[in-house]
Amino acid sequence: MRDQDSFFVGYLPAPPDVRRHAILAGLVLLAGFVLAALTLGRSPLDIGASSYGDELAITGVYSASPYPIVVAAPDTAHPRGRTIMLGGEGKVGAQAFGAAFDGRTVTVKGVLVKRGALDMLLVGGADQFAAATPAQQRPAATQLGRWRISGEICDGKCASGGMRPGVGLAHRACANLCISTGLPPVLVTSAPVEGSAYLLLANANGAAAPAAIADLVALPVTLEGDLERRGDLLIFRVDWSKARTS
Amino acid sequence: MSVRYTPVGWNANKIVYDALLVAAIVAYILVFIWAAERPGGAPPYDDATIRMRAFGSCAFLMLSVVLAIGPLARLDRRFLPLLYNRRHFGVATCVVAFTHASYVLGWYFAFSAHDPYAALLTSNTSYARLAGFPFEIFGLAALVILLLLAVTSHDFWLSFMSAPVWKALHMSVYAAYTLVVAHVAFGALLAPVLQPLQIVVPACALGVVALHALAARAEPASSENQGWIVVGAPDRIAEGRAIVVPVEGGESVAIFRHEGRLSAIANACAHQNGPLGEGRIVDGCITCPWHGFQYRPEDGCSPPPFTEKVATYNLRLENGAVLLDPKPNARGQRVEPLAVGETLA
Numbered sequence: 359m360r361d362q363d364s365f366f367v368g369y370l371p372a373p374p375d376v377r378r379h380a381i382l383a384g385l386v387l388l389a390g391f392v393l394a395a396l397t398l399g400r401s402p403l404d405i406g407a408s409s410y411g412d413e414l415a416i417t418g419v420y421s422a423s424p425y426p427i428v429v430a431a432p433d434t435a436h437p438r439g440r441t442i443m444l445g446g447e448g449k450v451g452a453q454a455f456g457a458a459f460d461g462r463t464v465t466v467k468g469v470l471v472k473r474g475a476l477d478m479l480l481v482g483g484a485d486q487f488a489a490a491t492p493a494q495q496r497p498a499a500t501q502l503g504r505w506r507i508s509g510e511i512c513d514g515k516c517a518s519g520g521m522r523p524g525v526g527l528a529h530r531a532c533a534n535l536c537i538s539t540g541l542p543p544v545l546v547t548s549a550p551v552e553g554s555a556y557l558l559l560a561n562a563n564g565a566a567a568p569a570a571i572a573d574l575v576a577l578p579v580t581l582e583g584d585l586e587r588r589g590d591l592l593i594f595r596v597d598w599s600k601a602r603t604s
Numbered sequence: 605m606s607v608r609y610t611p612v613g614w615n616a617n618k619i620v621y622d623a624l625l626v627a628a629i630v631a632y633i634l635v636f637i638w639a640a641e642r643p644g645g646a647p648p649y650d651d652a653t654i655r656m657r658a659f660g661s662c663a664f665l666m667l668s669v670v671l672a673i674g675p676l677a678r679l680d681r682r683f684l685p686l687l688y689n690r691r692h693f694g695v696a697t698c699v700v701a702f703t704h705a706s707y708v709l710g711w712y713f714a715f716s717a718h719d720p721y722a723a724l725l726t727s728n729t730s731y732a733r734l735a736g737f738p739f740e741i742f743g744l745a746a747l748v749i750l751l752l753l754a755v756t757s758h759d760f761w762l763s764f765m766s767a768p769v770w771k772a773l774h775m776s777v778y779a780a781y782t783l784v785v786a787h788v789a790f791g792a793l794l795a796p797v798l799q800p801l802q803i804v805v806p807a808c809a810l811g812v813v814a815l816h817a818l819a820a821r822a823e824p825a826s827s828e829n830q831g832w833i834v835v836g837a838p839d840r841i842a843e844g845r846a847i848v849v850p851v852e853g854g855e856s857v858a859i860f861r862h863e864g865r866l867s868a869i870a871n872a873c874a875h876q877n878g879p880l881g882e883g884r885i886v887d888g889c890i891t892c893p894w895h896g897f898q899y900r901p902e903d904g905c906s907p908p909p910f911t912e913k914v915a916t917y918n919l920r921l922e923n924g925a926v927l928l929d930p931k932p933n934a935r936g937q938r939v940e941p942l943a944v945g946e947t948l949a
Binding site: 365366367368369370371372375376377379380381383384385387388391392394395396397398399400401402403404405448449450521522523526527528529530531532534535536538539572573575576577603 | 632800
């Protein structure tokens with residue numbers, strides 16, 4: 359132990375050498391904090407660019423199951439028909455807003471949140487839904503067979519840029535809260551599947567995913583089930599009894 | 605020392621201490637945010653998440669420093685000024701940690717029909733598995749402890765609870781630190797890519813453990829107990845200083861030399877259990893190195909108007925060696941100092 363002649367008593371003026379050392383220690387602490395902030399503030403995490411706030415109105419057929427989606431008629435940019443998931447503003451699903459329009463052609467207005475190919479239209483309320491003409495046919499689902507797919511389950515809103523990063527274990531509870539309020543869960547896949555980096559998740563019978571999905575969110579998982587395409591959206595009807603974490 | 609309670613007994617040293625502390629916190633938060641926002645690039649975190657990470661990592665670093673100050677001051681007394689106002693450091697740490705928690709509640713657990721506090725406790729209930737364990741609960745428990753310690757940090761509570769109870773309560777800061785490390789280890793450290801935090805957090809935790817181990821090694825070894833403890837030649841004790849002798853029951857005794865006479869008192873200060881034996885004689889009184897509380901060598905009483913008292917111990921000289929009776933006298937009981945003559949200055 360170092361022992362100096364000078365002795366520090368807090369309520370007395372500090373001896374010069376003690377004062378010097380104390381100020382030096384304080385400045386080293388200050389510099390250390392600045393250096394730590396520079397180091398810890400930077401993150402190598404790269405989740406890609408996202409956008410939030412572009413207003414959009416889309417016309418198409420509204421489907422309530424497994425989660426609210428609108429499938430627009432095919433066009434040049436979307437030869438299969440653009441399909442967009444719907445969510446509410448805040449942590450709330452859009453189920454209640456579009457309940458009267460299931461299977462009907464609607465125009466829905468909202469704010470687009472988008473990261474890469476994953477996007478979602480955030481709808482403020484039922485007044486953002488309006489019946490549209492001419493009526494379009496409910497698009498037929500294309501069955502793509504049985505698949506076993508790995509990836510991370512996220513909530514579709516945060517993962518599409520509602521929050522950044524909106525993925526990972528630190529965000530797990532937030533994702534669970536989002537999914538529990540009706541926002542659609544998605545599987546961000548480890549590798550593209552049929553050209554898509556994410557899949558909307560559903561129950562094996564095509565209904566919404568079960569509450570037990572909460573135990574799998576934000577973990578590396580392998581899911582097995584039947585894949586179908588509606589418009590340009592892939593929907594994965596999962597046999598949840600075969601879900602595995604890795 | 606003070607005979608009445610004031611919110612903060614300000615003095616020049618405390619003002620400089622707090623100014624540096626606040627400067628370090630503000631600098632950390634501003635630089636962290638600046639570095640995280642990646643001017644010209646696409647930051648992976650949104651503003652609220654950057655701020656929760658900034659305040660969270662700042663609180664962790666501050667708590668690491670708070671726990672390092674004790675052993676540092678024991679290993680090198682020039683660090684004692686850092687210890688003097690450590691309570692303010694602790695309270696500031698609690699404020700920073702609370703700000704972190706506020707950002708988490710106001711971002712991850714807001715914007716739903718659920719109460720944020722209820723959502724915090726119910727959104728992740730995977731308690732039965734390690735992967736995805738609800739790490740938030742560790743942080744919440746640590747914050748509760750830090751709040752409790754901050755609220756009871758004032759000398760009023762120290763007096764109200766008594767020093768041993770207060771000290772025992774405030775030792776729970778180690779539990780808080782363990783919980784914080786678990787909070788980070790089960791959360792932010794499990795990021796999919798290597799992050800600086802994954803190196804800094806274990807390094808800080810290991811540093812805190814290593815400093816405590818080093819300080820423990822510097823403690824005096826236990827003496828043989830044959831009724832009276834053989835302390836050794838009086839020359840071992842320099843004028844105005846003390847040596848510390850451990851006695852049974854985990855206690856220790858400080859034997860001071862003042863004007864050629866030896867006096868023994870309990871080593872634990874009545875204020876915050878500070879190590880009196882690491883103090884000095886100032887103006888004829890034993891002076892605690894932590895906050896300057898003073899005691900007369902011969903009876904362990906603070907000089908009037910102060911009222912603190914510590915136990916005294918009996919000494920005798922036999923065959924040129926100082927012997928210590930390990931049985932304490934009542935607090936404040938006078939014991940005639942043992943004359944051993946002038947020696948080391």
